[in-house]
Amino acid sequence: MLGRIRREAESIAVNGSGIQGVQSISAQYDSVGGSPLRNLGINEIRYAPEGPQTASLGLDTLLTHTLVSGGAGYTSFDLMQNFTGDVPFSGIIDYGTEKLYFTQAYLETYSISCSIGEIPQSSTTSVIFGDLGTGLFDSWAPFAQPPAALNVTSYSSMGVNLDEFSTNRMTSFSVDIATPRVPIYTLGLGAPTEVIAGTPIEVNVNFSIDIDDYEIKNMRFVPEQTVFRDTTITLKKNNSDVELLRYSFDNMLLTSESFQAGADSSAATNFNLRSFILR
Amino acid sequence: MAQVFYDKTTVQVEYDGVSETLLASNCTINYNNSLQPLYVLGNKGSLGHVPAGPRVGDISFDFLTSITGEVHGYPGNVINYLASGIKHSIGSTGSGVLVKCAGISGWGFLNSYAFNAQSNAVSTSSASFGFFGGFDNPAGLTLPLSGRITGSDVEAGSSTSTVATGVAHGRYTTLSSLYTTITDTANAAQEVGELFAADYSISFAHNPIYMLGQETPLLTLYTNATESINAVEDVYNSGLSYTGNETDYPLILESVDLNSLTDMRVTMVSGVQVGASVSVGLDDIARSQKTLTAAY
Numbered sequence: 001m002l003g004r005i006r007r008e009a010e011s012i013a014v015n016g017s018g019i020q021g022v023q024s025i026s027a028q029y030d031s032v033g034g035s036p037l038r039n040l041g042i043n044e045i046r047y048a049p050e051g052p053q054t055a056s057l058g059l060d061t062l063l064t065h066t067l068v069s070g071g072a073g074y075t076s077f078d079l080m081q082n083f084t085g086d087v088p089f090s091g092i093i094d095y096g097t098e099k100l101y102f103t104q105a106y107l108e109t110y111s112i113s114c115s116i117g118e119i120p121q122s123s124t125t126s127v128i129f130g131d132l133g134t135g136l137f138d139s140w141a142p143f144a145q146p147p148a149a150l151n152v153t154s155y156s157s158m159g160v161n162l163d164e165f166s167t168n169r170m171t172s173f174s175v176d177i178a179t180p181r182v183p184i185y186t187l188g189l190g191a192p193t194e195v196i197a198g199t200p201i202e203v204n205v206n207f208s209i210d211i212d213d214y215e216i217k218n219m220r221f222v223p224e225q226t227v228f229r230d231t232t233i234t235l236k237k238n239n240s241d242v243e244l245l246r247y248s249f250d251n252m253l254l255t256s257e258s259f260q261a262g263a264d265s266s267a268a269t270n271f272n273l274r275s276f277i278l279r
Numbered sequence: 280m281a282q283v284f285y286d287k288t289t290v291q292v293e294y295d296g297v298s299e300t301l302l303a304s305n306c307t308i309n310y311n312n313s314l315q316p317l318y319v320l321g322n323k324g325s326l327g328h329v330p331a332g333p334r335v336g337d338i339s340f341d342f343l344t345s346i347t348g349e350v351h352g353y354p355g356n357v358i359n360y361l362a363s364g365i366k367h368s369i370g371s372t373g374s375g376v377l378v379k380c381a382g383i384s385g386w387g388f389l390n391s392y393a394f395n396a397q398s399n400a401v402s403t404s405s406a407s408f409g410f411f412g413g414f415d416n417p418a419g420l421t422l423p424l425s426g427r428i429t430g431s432d433v434e435a436g437s438s439t440s441t442v443a444t445g446v447a448h449g450r451y452t453t454l455s456s457l458y459t460t461i462t463d464t465a466n467a468a469q470e471v472g473e474l475f476a477a478d479y480s481i482s483f484a485h486n487p488i489y490m491l492g493q494e495t496p497l498l499t500l501y502t503n504a505t506e507s508i509n510a511v512e513d514v515y516n517s518g519l520s521y522t523g524n525e526t527d528y529p530l531i532l533e534s535v536d537l538n539s540l541t542d543m544r545v546t547m548v549s550g551v552q553v554g555a556s557v558s559v560g561l562d563d564i565a566r567s568q569k570t571l572t573a574a575y
Contacts, residue, residue, distance in 0.1 A: 037343060037401065037443050039302035040380070041289030041431065046443035048535055049450060052399045182562055184513075185398035186473045188453035193473055198562055 005096040012059065014091040017079055020065030023121065025093060027100060029055035029132050052185055052192070055132035056125060057091075057105055063112075063120045063235065064152045066244045077151075077244050080124045083107040084179050085279075086197035090130070104130025106181045106195055112247070113174035115208075120153045120235055120245075129183055129192050153245065154238035161232040162207075169210040171268070173233060175247050176204040200276035203249050205231050207273075210266040216257050227254035231273055249275050287430030288381040290340050292357045299348045299357040302446070304403070306340035306380045310410075310424050333487075333494050336385055336410035336423040338378055344394050344402035346534055346543040347445035355532075355543035358406045362392040362481055363545065366504040366575040373485055373501040378408050382429030385410035388499055393480035394447075394532070396454060402447035402532060411487040413495020421495065447532035447543060449476075456528045457510040459569060461518075472514030475566065479530060479545065481506040504575040506547055515557050515567040523551035528571060547573045 012019050033047040059080065066077040074082045083089050084107055093100040105126040114120040160170060180198030217227060232248040252273035261267045290303035313332035316325035348356035353363070361376060378387040387408030394404035412423035459472040483504045487496035508528065528547040554570035 032399075037302070037446065039304055039343060040285050040306060040340075041300060041303075042286050046446075048401050048443040048446055048448060049399060050401055180562070182564075184473075184475075184564060186475055187396055187398050187449050187477070188451065188455075188474075190399065190450050196564065 003096075009094070009096045011094045012091060013094075014079060015089050017067075019059070019061060019079060021062035021119075023060040023062055024058070025060075026058035027055065027093065027102065027132060029053070029128075052129075052183065053190060054183075055102065055128035057102060057128055057132075058123070058125050060121060060123045063122060063245070064150060066151045066153065078112070078122055080107065080122060081110055081245075083124075083126075084110055084177055084201070086195075088130075088195070089126075098134075100133065102128050102130065102132045104128060104191070104195075107179055108181060110177045110179070111174060112245075113172065114155050114158070114235075115172035116155055118155055120155070120158075127181060129195055151244065152238045153235040157236040157238055157240065159232075159234045159236070160207075162229065164209065164214055167212045168214045168269075169212075170207055171210055172208040174204075174206045175233065176206075178202040197279065200278045203252070203275050203277060205233075205247075205249065205252060205273045206270060208268060208270045211269050214269055216259060216269065217254065228252065229254065229273055249273075249277075251275060281428040283381060283428055283430040287432075289379075289431055290342065291379045291431075292361075293377040293379070294357060294361065297357070301340070301356065301358070302343040302345050303340045303380075304342060306338065308336065308338045308380060308383055308424070310334070310336040333489065333496070334412065334423055336412075337390070337407060338380065338385065338387060338410065339405065339407035340380070341403055341405045343443075344404045344447040344532060344543065345445050346447050346532060347541050354541060355545075356404075358389070358392050358404065359394075359543055359545065361389050362483075365389060365483055365501060366481060366506065368501060371500050371502075373499045375499065376408075379426075379431075382431065383424060383426040385424045386412065388485045388501075389483055390485070391480065391482040393478065395476065395478045396447070396452050396532060397449045397476040400449045401443075402449060402452070409485060411485075411496050411499055413493070413497075423495075442535060444534050444536040445541065446534055448535045451533040451535060452531070453533075454510075454530055456530065457508065457512075457571075459510075459512055459514045459516050459567075461514060461516055470514055472512035472567070474510060474512050476511040477530075478509045479507070479547075506550070506573040506575065508547060508550070508571040510569050510571070512567050512569070513564060516555060516569070519552065519555050523553075525549040525551055547571060548575075549573055 012025055032049045032051045032053055036045045036047055076082050088104045088106050090103040105128045107124055107126050109125045111123045179201050182196040182198045183192035184194045185192050228251045230250045231252050234243050235245040236243050252275040255272050255274045257271040259269050290301045290306050292299055312334045313330055314328040315331040317329050318325055345356045353360045373388050375386045375388050387410050390407045390409050392406045396402050410423035454477050457474055461470045481504055484502040486500045486502050488498050490497050528550050530545045532543040550571040550573040552569055553572050557565055557567045559565040
């Protein structure tokens with residue numbers, strides 16, 4: 001009989017912690033060697049791995065169940081943000097009665113975004129240098145913790161330190177962090193012997209605002225009027241002053257601005273702040 | 280019409296009653312005479328063209344490093360077999376082999392042979408042969424090259440898709456004999472390099488002997504061979520020896536099925552290290568490269 005698996009039978013745990021508020025999960029591997037070896041006088045289709053075998057993991061999560069406390073070596077209440085450093089993670093995806101394991105996953109991109117009326121959402125993509133799939137895995141045995149209590153952030157309980165937002169109405173923001181990874185492969189091994197946390201880390205913060213007196217800069221403002229801003233975004237627990245997450249970046253460079261106006265909408269502006277962090 | 284698609288143009292090497300089709304990815308055949316314009320005093324123009332040397336040709340091709348060639352039970356492929364035989368040859372007279380591609384053939388003498396091994400990649404090789412012609416060879420060739428572009432009926436292969444188990448692969452090849460080890464005896468410490476890639480090459484010098492009254496050589500002598508290995512690691516040995524430390528370096532190339540019966544072996548005999556370098560670029564680690572050479 002044909003069946004299907006829906007959200008109530010799907011879950012993911014990372015390093016033993018069950019993640020709540022998950023909106024979507026994607027996992028994928030590409031079996032290298034998808035193209036056959038070709039030679040003059042080809043008379044047979046033969047395959048061989050032509051490059052490292054890696055997989056990817058994507059995870060979109062509403063920040064409804066941020067960690068109650070950092071604990072277990074975590075510094076951020078958003079579990080996935082803790083993996084922007086050089087530490088890999090492993091995990092298990094449950095779907096119905098089946099399980100999908102992965103090991104040695106390294107976060108490559110971390111994003112958080114929020115618009116008016118939304119619960120902030122984080123999105124991550126990771127590259128998997130270990131294993132993905134089923135079968136025997138190394139000694140690590142994942143387990144899922146019971147669901148944590150609701151600890152929800154909200155658009156109505158957040159703060160941004162930029163002066164523009166006292167007279168101009170912020171409608172959305174996003175923070176995008178890209179953490180490069182450099183795998184080192186040696187002869188005779190399929191997995192890298194080392195994964196170096198690359199540098200620098202690129203951070204982009206984007207704001208969308210309905211403008212009142214916001215002044216768009218001159219496109220040729222560099223270098224005479226180069227704009228650097230310190231940016232801090234704090235996400236608090238809904239209807240409270242309890243700070244759950246803070247994103248703070250110094251000396252961000254204003255790199256682009258855009259202006260939109262329409263017959264049926266307010267004048268709006270998007271601008272991007274960018275910085276690079278050495279580690 | 281000589282439009283022959285690549286699937287009908289195999290590269291074949293025949294030697295001592297054995298013919299092997301190589302998994303070549305490209306092939307180039309050159310043929311040159313040495314006509315030169317002749318100028319003399321008192322004439323502004325050329326008197327015409329005259330040959331300044333014999334006609335010679337060459338063939339070069341890249342191929343997947345197949346390790347299941349049927350060459351006298353010697354593991355590897357026919358090119359590796361030939362190279363090993365020539366470099367250990369105690370005689371002076373070269374015998375040559377028949378090399379064919381796209382209907383063109385010649386009696387060739389191995390000029391160079393190389394292969395590489397890189398992490399997670401299929402190993403590739405390359406070879407080039409020189410054609411001198413004139414030899415009273417079993418194929419009856421008198422000119423360096425003969426033939427025209429024609430397709431060949433390739434032997435039918437497997438009708439199903441397979442894993443290329445007969446091709447050397449960096450995922451399963453360690454080349455552990457090339458690991459650099461640095462030892463600090465005072466502190467009982469040791470550092471062993473991790474090998475990222477290696478390139479092997481060998482070149483042969485052949486000397487065709489020409490006689491008066493004949494364009495093609497009377498015979499072709501093998502004179503010497505020079506072998507080289509470049510290994511890329513993460514350990515740099517600054518203690519490069521002034522006089523060199525002769526060492527044998529056995530290289531074993533494995534295929535994706537790790538079948539020890541079909542691995543390919545090459546040994547650099549009495550090799551010495553002649554160079555050590557370090558390079559580093561953006562977004563990468565510092566990598567060292569050592570160069571080993573041997574002569575035969």
